[in-house]
Amino acid sequence: MCGDSMRLEPVEQISRIAGTLQNSTRHVLEWRCPDCDYFEEVDGQIEGLPQELESWLKKK
Ligand SMILES: [Zn+2]
Numbered sequence: 001m002c003g004d005s006m007r008l009e010p011v012e013q014i015s016r017i018a019g020t021l022q023n024s025t026r027h028v029l030e031w032r033c034p035d036c037d038y039f040e041e042v043d044g045q046i047e048g049l050p051q052e053l054e055s056w057l058k059k060k
Helices: 051-058
Strands: 006-015 021-033 039-041
Touching: 006 051, 021 051
Parallel strands: none
Antiparallel strands: 006 021, 021 039
16 A cells, blocks of 8 residues: 555646647646555645645646
8 A cells, every 4th residue: 555655746737728839837736656656636735735835836
């Protein structure tokens, strides 16, 4: 079971906006397992999130 060793990682998701040449960037957090390739997008609020991560998430 990976749950205990999962690490919170900030991830920048870049996707093309349909029909344009522009990209949109999304800042999300993912739980990542350092031992295998498992990852999971964080859904909703996280308690005790550092302020810098909080503002990074809101940055576009
Ligand atoms: Zn794992």
